[in-house]
Amino acid sequence: QVTLRESGPTLVKPTQTLTLTCTFSGFSLSTSGMCVSWIRQPPGKALEWLARIDWDDDKYYSTSLETRLTISKDTSKNQVVLTMTNMDPADAGTYFCVRTAFDSWHFDFWGQGTLVTVSS
Amino acid sequence: SYELTQPPSVSVSAGQTARITCTAEVLAKQYAYWYQKRPGQAPFLVIYKDTERPSGIPERFSGSSSGTTVTLTISGVQAEDEGDFHCQTADSSGSVLFGGGTKLTVL
Numbered sequence: 001q002v003t004l005r006e007s008g009p010t011l012v013k014p015t016q017t018l019t020l021t022c023t024f025s026g027f028s029l030s031t032s033g034m035c036v037s038w039i040r041q042p043p044g045k046a047l048e049w050l051a052r053i054d055w056d057d058d059k060y061y062s063t064s065l066e067t068r069l070t071i072s073k074d075t076s077k078n079q080v081v082l083t084m085t086n087m088d089p090a091d092a093g094t095y096f097c098v099r100t101a102f103d104s105w106h107f108d109f110w111g112q113g114t115l116v117t118v119s120s
Numbered sequence: 121s122y123e124l125t126q127p128p129s130v131s132v133s134a135g136q137t138a139r140i141t142c143t144a145e146v147l148a149k150q151y152a153y154w155y156q157k158r159p160g161q162a163p164f165l166v167i168y169k170d171t172e173r174p175s176g177i178p179e180r181f182s183g184s185s186s187g188t189t190v191t192l193t194i195s196g197v198q199a200e201d202e203g204d205f206h207c208q209t210a211d212s213s214g215s216v217l218f219g220g221g222t223k224l225t226v227l
Contacts, residue, residue, distance in 0.1 A: 015162075017127060031148070037216075041209070046218050046219065046220045046221055047163075047206055047208070047218040047221070048218065049154075049218070056142070059162035060214060063215070081150075096162070104151060104153075104168075104210070105210035105214060105216055106151075106153040106165070106168055106208065107153070107155070107165065107172070107208070107211075108165055108168075110155075110162040110163045110205075111162060112161070112162045113162060
């Protein structure tokens with residue numbers, strides 16, 4: 001059974017760095033073809049893909065946010081970490097950790113999401 | 121605006137058929153995927169590669185594709201089908217695109 005769970009702060013101040021951790025089970029990021037992405041959804045808005053990391057440590061970023069994002073993995077802990085620098089109120093929303101299909105870039109298992117508020 | 125265009129809302133009576141469209145030039149060349157999100161729950165995949173249904177998804181969910189438009193059809197809509205539906209694709213460079221989402225209301 002594949003599960004993913006996001007954790008991190010619920011409130012960050014503008015200009016601060018957000019660090020989110022995804023802890024997953026039911027698959028391994030050391031297995032060929034496994035990938036994990038982060039996706040967010042601002043309140044009332046569409047889903048937005050942010051970043052992806054693959055089993056071989058290849059990384060992909062949204063072109064609009066790549067200067068602010070870093071994705072990494074700890075295979076031994078079954079964790080993926082996303083950092084986003086210089087947070088702004090426009091970055092508020094629910095952040096999802098999602099297992100991603102390697103070749104088709106679709107998302108087959110989702111975490112529940114974690115709500116992040118950006119306010120001073 | 122979003123690169124994949126969905127109607128903001130669709131309303132149908134229970135037992136009727138709901139159709140949700142998603143339109144974009146890229147869909148003529150790339151597969152579409154559909155996700156359902158119920159309030160307070162994680163999104164989940166209901167259709168992949170335009171027409172395929174993951175295991176565990178009821179047969180009343182189906183997908184179709186015609187040119188630049190893909191359609192999610194829910195036959196015999198049930199109350200539990202209420203929620204937001206999102207289409208998604210990826211272009212040849214790996215850019216992930218989502219539609220704006222469609223809120224399905226079951227009357």
